[in-house]
Amino acid sequence: MTGRSMTVEPDGFPGVTLVGGGPGDRDLITVAGLRAVLGADVVVTDRLAPAGLLAELSPGVEVIDVAKVPRGRSTAQERINELLVDRARAGRSVVRLKGGDGYVFGRGFEEVLALQDAGVPVRVIPGLSSSLAVPALAGIPVTHRGVVHDFTVVSGHLPPGHPDSLVDWAAVAALRGTLVLMMAVENGGAIADTLLAAGRPGSQPAAVVCDGSLPTERVVRTTLADLGRVIATERIRPPAVVVVGEVAAL
Helix, strand or coil: CCCCCCCCCCCCCCCEEEEECECCCHHHCCHHHHHHHHCCCEEEECCCCCHHHHCCCCCCCEEEECCECCCCCECCHHHHHHHHHHHHHCCCCEEEEECECCCCCCCHHHHHHHHHHCCCCEEEECCCCHHHHHHHHCCCCCCECCCECCEEEEECCCCCCCCCCCCCHHHHHHCCCEEEEECCCCCHHHHHHHHHHCCCCCCCEEEEEECCCCCCCEEEEEECCCHHHHHHHCCCCCCEEEEECHHHHC
16 A cells, blocks of 8 residues: 555634644644644734644744643633634634643633623533653553553543532542553642542552653553652653553553
């Protein structure tokens, strides 16, 4: 079979396109997402969006950085919504570029609702979720025949016991499948302690994948019982994906 190269043509959607950029490597965005980015007049980008794509934009494209940095600067969601509406109403083709997939802990649907309320045309182009892509790129399958038949993705943004948390950690601990924790670096130790107290075995393998898909990617292997200590001693910083379960040892 003879391979064929593919030319990606920009599409210039007249409104706002929410693009999931994938886990970070510029080559892991979808073809549809790339078309949207290349056809944009304005790109409103997150901290975890594929930065390599921005270097390929035409000089006239307006790039707006609305990063939310842990314990650092943070652009309010209301301000992001205002920017999207303002630029679209000015007749410009706008791309809201996010890391991973915008509907997996990415506030994508909040932005869709705001744009719909403002009468702005909006479409969504999904991206590779970091919850699946980052472990896979690090050699960790979230499921494997004969080992595990289910996986659960949980936000670790809020610690167990936080009044705003919607996670039933006792129920999560009782599951036998793979547990994938997103945004859990700061609360990793507290989450591990809660899972252990609810009966999850401390000997269960765990892996932390830092900077997944990027040249700086690092994989740290440990156990659930040692997860909090390892996060501290290895000086792990976001972005990182934590995998707990038998597959973490594969």
